[in-house]
């Protein structure tokens with residue numbers, strides 16, 4: 001049985017991306033630039049003839065809005081949608097709301113990169129009841145003890161892969177073109193899994209905002225091309241460098 005096409009789309013630039021703030025689970029909107037990126041992402045899908053038949057998104061508005069705008073631009077606004085917290089951005093713990101440049105200056109390059117890109121070192125946990133915590137957020141009311149107070153990328157892999165297996169894989173196995181609209185670090189976790197990237201090498205992988213990344217998968221759900229294909233490779237290369245240099 002053939003499997004379908006997977007398209008990964010990181011949300012367009014958010015207002016906190018623009019201000020260089022650690023975001024995580026804080027539910028900030030798209031910036032004007034992010035809105036334009038999302039629409040262009042949809043135009044790229046349409047031009048390439050990659051037409052999603054089902055959408056999976058996180059519970060955060062920057063991913064939801066990106067999907068709406070992109071699908072509208074591709075005339076696919078009507079497809080079925082599944083949303084799940086397991087596609088949310090990595091919870092950034094006590095760093096949520098903090099400026100990346102100031103954090104780099106305060107804690108130094110090594111600690112900054114450990115928090116930002118190491119595989120298994122989470123930032124300090126967020127204190128429940130504080131401005132940028134999610135403990136009172138009704139959308140996570142059913143999570144109970146699963147509600148994270150901080151996460152490293154390994155934690156994201158552990159909570160995201162069960163959703164991949166239970167919800168996304170069946171859509172692919174049904175031969176569908178599947179759009180997953182999510183976040184820098186939740187998509188890094190998925191790409192790590194798909195491409196078999198090592199725990200060390202994943203530190204060097206960054207995902208740009210708003211540019212669809214297409215994966216064609218074989219029957220074992222292995223990518224036919226490692227790393228997939230960005231629908232605008234030149235723009236992706238520039239944007240990847242910019243994400244890597246955040247904080248500087």
Ligand SMILES: O=C(O)[C@@H](CO)OP(=O)(O)O
Nearest residue numbers: 021022023024089116184
């Ligand atoms: O702030 C965040 O939540 C993420 C994504 O924007 O940042 P980083 O790329 O530094 O992990």
